[in-house]
Amino acid sequence: MNLLDGYGMDTITMAGTLEAKLAAMKGAGFSQVMLMARDLVTHPGGVKAAVAAVHASGMRPTGFQVLRDFEGLSGHLHSYKLDIAKSMLEMCAATGSKVLLACSSTSRHATQDLDQIAADLKKLAMLAVPLGIKVAYEALSWGRTVNEFPTSWDVVCRADCPNLGIGLDSFHIFAAKTPLDAIEELDPSKIFLVQLSDFMWQETPTFEERMTTARTFRVFPGEGVHSEQLADLVLRLDRIGYRGDYSFEVFNDDYQQLPLETVAERARKSATWLHQDVLHKSAPLPEWARQRA
Structure with missing residues (x-):
């Protein structure tokens, strides 16, 4: 069994062509990739x-992102977003992805x-049924x-649809300071995607600061200041029975200026830490991160 099975990278982390990104990820040992609509269009x-490039790579799509501001609209705005959703679902299906990520509306x-x-x-979930796609709703x-996962879970429970579940993103959990005890309330079979990343400071008090950090300053798990919290999150998910995929959603302007192989190697180290140390030994901080601190 490949050590990195169950872990994947997001194409947004790297610069370059789709083919080059896929090759770098595969070269580092990853077998899955989180795709974005812009990768295709x-x-x-x-x-x-x-x-064709995705299929030729042999990599499995972790999921397809991202449908934004879909829910809660009416009239012509709802009709407009419905058309967007249908196109997103078609592209998602074409790549072979089984999960479409939908983010809560702003x-x-x-x-x-x-x-x-x-x-x-x-x-939305009913539109996805004929295509064999699940919808992961992320706060x-x-x-x-x-804006917090307990509320997204509440919404998913209200909808009561088999192929509608939640997506968890560690960045948003830590930025909003959501208590991790709420993980215990989740049904692991309805967690369709978990995205992991860290960042370099503790506080993001305003929405504007959260957005800036989220879109430009994320780092891989174990590289930031939330390693112990991130380890706790993963261990809690493991204890409730989550056995799905972990994807590294790392938006970082610096990584966009590094060789693809260098970035992929950093991701490989993070996956190794999570798999070997956190899930098997419960170590809160990787040695290579301590040395760099």
Whole structure:
């Protein structure tokens, strides 16, 4: 069994072509990749060529992202987002991905009624059924109504749809300071995706600071100041029975300026720490991170 099975990288972390990113990830030992819609639509050969590249790589898509500001709208805005969702689902299916990530709405035009939000997400999930796709609903820490995972879990429970579950992102959990005890309330079979990353400071008090940090300053698990919390999160998920994938969603401007192989190697070290030390030995901080600190 490959040590890195169950762990994947996000294409957003690296610069370069889709083919080069896939090759670097595979060269580092990863067998799965989290894809973004822009990987397909910005490919020089078009969507079909991008899909062919994914299939040719032999890598399994962890998931496909990201549908934003879908839920809670009405009238022409709802119709517009419904069309966007259908296109996203088609691309998701074409890549062979079984999970579409949908982030909680930040739109001021969206209702704050949780029942209506749940109804819209159920509609999205029903559109995904014929394609064999699950929808993972993630709480953005700057979401208008849903900004912590206990609320996204509440919405998923209200919708009560087999292929609608939640996506967890460690960045948003730590940024919002959500108590990890809430993990105990989750059904592990309804956690469809877990995205992991760290960052270099403790506080992100405003939505603006959270967005800036999230989009430019994330680092791999074990490289930031939240290693013990991140280890605790992963161990709690393991204890409740989560056996799904972990994807490294690391938005980092510095990594965009490094060779792809260098970035992939950093990700490999993080996956090794999580798999060997955290899940098997419960070590809070990797040796290579202590030496660099």
